[in-house]
Amino acid sequence: MKLSLQQHIYFFILSSCLFFVVLVSSILWSIHVVDVAIERERYAHKVENHSNVLKQFIRSENIYAKDHNIDQWLLLEAKFNELLTRTPSLSAEQKTIQYSIESQNKNVLKLFNVIHENKLKKADDRIKQHLKLRLIMQLEAISSDAKQLFNIVQKDLHRVIKRQVTLVLSILSLSLIILIFGAFKLVKIFSTSLNEVKLAFTKNRCGNYQNIKLSNKSEEFESIANAFNEMNTELSATTVSLESMRKIVAERTEVLEQLSKTDPLTKVANRRALFEKGHDEFTRLQRSGSSFSLILLDCDLFKDINDKYGHLFGDEVLQHICFVCNEEIRSIDFFARYGGEEFIILLPESELSGAIATAERIQSSLAKQTITLEGVDVYVTLSIGICQAEKRHGCFEDVIKDADAAMYKAKENGRNRIEVCHNE
Amino acid sequence: MKKNSLVTLLLFTAVFSALSIIYFGVVPLFQQERHPVVIAVSKSPLSTPFYVAKAINAFDDTCVAPEYIAVAGGQLAFEKVMSGQADFATSSDSVIAFESLKARPFVTHAMFVQSDNDVKIITRKADNIRAFIDLKGKRIGVTKGTASEYILSTLLAIEGLSLGDIVLQDYPPEHLIEAFRHNEVDAILPWEPFAFQTLQSLKSKIKIHDTKSLSTLSFNLVSQTAEQHLVEQAVCVIQGLQKAIHYITSYPEQAKSIVITELAISTDFIDWVWPDYIFKLSLNQSLILNINAQANWAVANQMTSVNVTSSAINFIDSRALLKVDPGAVNISR
Numbered sequence: 001m002k003l004s005l006q007q008h009i010y011f012f013i014l015s016s017c018l019f020f021v022v023l024v025s026s027i028l029w030s031i032h033v034v035d036v037a038i039e040r041e042r043y044a045h046k047v048e049n050h051s052n053v054l055k056q057f058i059r060s061e062n063i064y065a066k067d068h069n070i071d072q073w074l075l076l077e078a079k080f081n082e083l084l085t086r087t088p089s090l091s092a093e094q095k096t097i098q099y100s101i102e103s104q105n106k107n108v109l110k111l112f113n114v115i116h117e118n119k120l121k122k123a124d125d126r127i128k129q130h131l132k133l134r135l136i137m138q139l140e141a142i143s144s145d146a147k148q149l150f151n152i153v154q155k156d157l158h159r160v161i162k163r164q165v166t167l168v169l170s171i172l173s174l175s176l177i178i179l180i181f182g183a184f185k186l187v188k189i190f191s192t193s194l195n196e197v198k199l200a201f202t203k204n205r206c207g208n209y210q211n212i213k214l215s216n217k218s219e220e221f222e223s224i225a226n227a228f229n230e231m232n233t234e235l236s237a238t239t240v241s242l243e244s245m246r247k248i249v250a251e252r253t254e255v256l257e258q259l260s261k262t263d264p265l266t267k268v269a270n271r272r273a274l275f276e277k278g279h280d281e282f283t284r285l286q287r288s289g290s291s292f293s294l295i296l297l298d299c300d301l302f303k304d305i306n307d308k309y310g311h312l313f314g315d316e317v318l319q320h321i322c323f324v325c326n327e328e329i330r331s332i333d334f335f336a337r338y339g340g341e342e343f344i345i346l347l348p349e350s351e352l353s354g355a356i357a358t359a360e361r362i363q364s365s366l367a368k369q370t371i372t373l374e375g376v377d378v379y380v381t382l383s384i385g386i387c388q389a390e391k392r393h394g395c396f397e398d399v400i401k402d403a404d405a406a407m408y409k410a411k412e413n414g415r416n417r418i419e420v421c422h423n424e
Numbered sequence: 425m426k427k428n429s430l431v432t433l434l435l436f437t438a439v440f441s442a443l444s445i446i447y448f449g450v451v452p453l454f455q456q457e458r459h460p461v462v463i464a465v466s467k468s469p470l471s472t473p474f475y476v477a478k479a480i481n482a483f484d485d486t487c488v489a490p491e492y493i494a495v496a497g498g499q500l501a502f503e504k505v506m507s508g509q510a511d512f513a514t515s516s517d518s519v520i521a522f523e524s525l526k527a528r529p530f531v532t533h534a535m536f537v538q539s540d541n542d543v544k545i546i547t548r549k550a551d552n553i554r555a556f557i558d559l560k561g562k563r564i565g566v567t568k569g570t571a572s573e574y575i576l577s578t579l580l581a582i583e584g585l586s587l588g589d590i591v592l593q594d595y596p597p598e599h600l601i602e603a604f605r606h607n608e609v610d611a612i613l614p615w616e617p618f619a620f621q622t623l624q625s626l627k628s629k630i631k632i633h634d635t636k637s638l639s640t641l642s643f644n645l646v647s648q649t650a651e652q653h654l655v656e657q658a659v660c661v662i663q664g665l666q667k668a669i670h671y672i673t674s675y676p677e678q679a680k681s682i683v684i685t686e687l688a689i690s691t692d693f694i695d696w697v698w699p700d701y702i703f704k705l706s707l708n709q710s711l712i713l714n715i716n717a718q719a720n721w722a723v724a725n726q727m728t729s730v731n732v733t734s735s736a737i738n739f740i741d742s743r744a745l746l747k748v749d750p751g752a753v754n755i756s757r
Contacts, residue, residue: 092673100538100702107540110637114582126724127581130717134578137713138640144708144754151751 004219005189012182019175026171030164037157039088044153047101048146050080054108055139063115063135064128070116077109091156097149101142108138193221200228207243209236263337265315266322274336274344278396281348285389292348293355293388296403297325297362299341300381300415313373317380320371328361342407344400352388352420359384359418381416383407388421458489461657464504464513465492467687468616469697470537470643471514475686476679477668486660497597497615498643499570505647506530511654512661517642517711518571521718524739525730529649531741533658534705534752536665537643541636541700543575544619546604547611549631556633557583559590565609568594568727572613574718575639577725587725601625615641620693636700642711650741658744662705666748669703707745708754712736 054076062068084105090098115131192215200212209232212225261273269277281292299305299321306314318341325335325343334346347355363382370377385407389399402421410419465471474492477483483490495501498515505513506528515523520532547553553562556579566572577587595603600612601622614622622630645661647654672679680694715736722728742753 093670096669096673096702096704100704103540103702107637107640114638124581124584126721127578127584130578130581130721130724133713133717137710137717140713141708141710144706144710147754148704148706148708148752155751 037160040153044150051142101145104142189216268322269336277334282396293350294403295345296385296407297343297382302341324366355386383410383415384418386420461488462510463490464501464510466498466501466514467494472683473665473668477664479682482667483664486663488660512647515646516571518574521715522569533645534745535642535644538702539700540640542641543615543639545633562610563591565593565595565603565612567597571641616697655743659747662748672703706752
């Protein structure tokens with residue numbers, strides 16, 4: 001049977017009340033039982049005392065005297081009879097003793113009446129003494145019975161007290177055990193369920209959308225779990241996780257970085273990328289002496305092409321140059337648009353000869369690959385300046401400056417040629 | 425089956441087996457040895473605790489395995505003990521009083537029943553005996569040395585008569601009724617069940633005089649002067665009697681049925697005597713006074729040839745009853 005937490009608490013409170021009522025009832029019952037036993041004890045004591053009084057009376061009085069007044073005897077007997085009628089409730093064994101006392105008392109009365117009726121006028125002293133002794137004996141029997149009743153009752157009282165104390169302690173122990181068990185059970189339901197909810201929240205925060213699985217069934221926590229699980233289902237369907245978001249951002253950042261380093265027209269590295277690469281290589285040169293060469297290419301008479309064939313064609317020319325250059329350089333070489341119709345090729349770990357060879361291949365290839373515009377082949381040439389980076393250069397810009405100077409020299413010397421910057 | 429269920433089943437089986445072994449194997453080893461004892465039991469409803477004890481197997485857990493010898497009256501039972509034919513006997517306080525005068529080596533271990541109307545005076549209606557004084561000069565049948573003789577002497581004394589004023593005739597208790605029927609005596613003092621049998625056989629021809637409360641009688645467990653071994657056996661006998669008396673107190677109707685079957689008597693008879701009986705274990709000062717009084721009375725009235733009485737306390741052995749029920753012993757020396 002599944003109970004709600006509220007029902008659990010109500011059940012626990014009701015159980016506590018019930019145990020309290022049972023405990024109080026058992027205590028009250030014990031008090032009553034002990035009272036009855038004490039009452040019996042008092043009764044037995046009174047009977048014994050009274051029978052002794054009667055015995056003393058018979059012993060001390062001359063009951064055969066003519067002028068003997070029996071009023072006192074009758075008064076004592078009346079009191080004794082009254083006492084015997086006020087008997088408390090007795091057990092079967094105690095009733096037997098009580099019956100014996102009553103029977104003996106009747107014998108006493110009958111014998112006393114026989115004695116008193118005619119004062120035993122015809123009897124001699126022997127029988128008088130004997131009958132008086134019989135009276136005393138009967139009273140002694142009552143006294144003995146009363147003592148026996150007292151002993152039985154006292155034993156019974158001890159047994160009753162022991163039994164009732166055991167009963168009360170048993171009920172108390174049982175109640176405590178059950179209540180402690182109930183309390184632990186409630187605390188366990190609370191703490192376990194709360195921990196499970198807390199764990200689910202923690203996982204949820206990390207993007208791990210797991211449902212709450214309750215170990216202890218309770219209506220209240222189940223309603224919380226159901227609400228949470230429904231929320232989780234919706235969240236997992238609509239929310240992008242942090243991990244996937246990072247991935248997207250990284251991809252976009254890479255794209256943006258790529259865009260920021262790429263020339264939009266020719267799709268080769270732009271000036272910014274060139275200088276990053278150039279500075280890196282220059283730093284390497286300074287640190288490890290690993291040299292690099294730099295080729296600066298400038299399209300000859302580009303302004304004329306623009307003027308003659310239009311800027312769009314000029315753009316195509318630039319793209320064509322980039323295509324040819326990319327075809328001829330090594331994979332480790334870095335090709336970038338320096339600006340306008342100027343391009344730079346950075347050749348890591350390359351000496352001048354290698355750079356010259358590369359420049360010659362480009363010139364040759366470009367010479368072979370013309371650009372066609374409306375059925376007319378258009379030839380493009382490049383003026384190329386080459387410089388090898390050396391320790392005399394203070395920075396990467398100095399290397400460009402030397403290459404630029406060499407390129408101008410090529411322009412001055414008739415264009416479509418290669419000039420090398422030499423150490424001075 | 426789950427592992428936990430299997431473990432529980434095995435545990436339960438182990439505990440059950442252990443308990444069975446303890447109960448059926450070990451417990452009998454600790455059961456005490458039972459000694460055969462012979463008890464001379466007077467054939468009277470006064471001996472009810474003995475009949476009930478046997479019927480409910482009250483001696484089974486004790487150290488004795490009693491065998492009963494049925495005898496007609498406490499005096500014969502007493503003789504069985506003194507002759508060594510029985511270990512214990514059921515005898516009235518009058519028998520004890522008379523036997524104490526003979527200074528025989530016996531002791532009383534416990535009183536187990538009392539009655540104030542067991543011995544009755546029966547006369548013929550035709551003789552018109554109204555009061556005890558009318559018994560003067562009559563032939564009266566008694567069993568000498570028993571409550572029968574003592575009660576007669578007491579009732580006569582109240583009227584200023586003595587045993588010398590009547591013709592006292594001694595009969596065994598079972599012969600009193602025949603003597604009365606054959607007109608050998610004018611009155612008899614039988615105890616039960618002989619009084620009831622007289623009433624049943626002679627019905628309206630007889631008169632039973634009201635002696636209730638004047639003829640108190642108790643039945644007691646007696647044995648020869650007890651050695652320690654005999655005291656231990658007396659303890660066991662009293663333990664059985666205690667269980668029987670608890671049973672009589674709790675289930676009087678069942679107890680009556682047992683006595684009816686045992687003595688082959690009628691329900692009418694048991695209903696006739698039962699209200700006069702009080703079954704309880706005790707050993708008190710009253711019994712001592714009673715025995716002393718009766719012994720002194722017997723001497724004073726020359727009912728015996730002995731002139732000197734001995735204190736009844738010498739014939740009381742409270743050791744056994746003190747072990748079984750100390751609260752039932754009230755004796756001051």
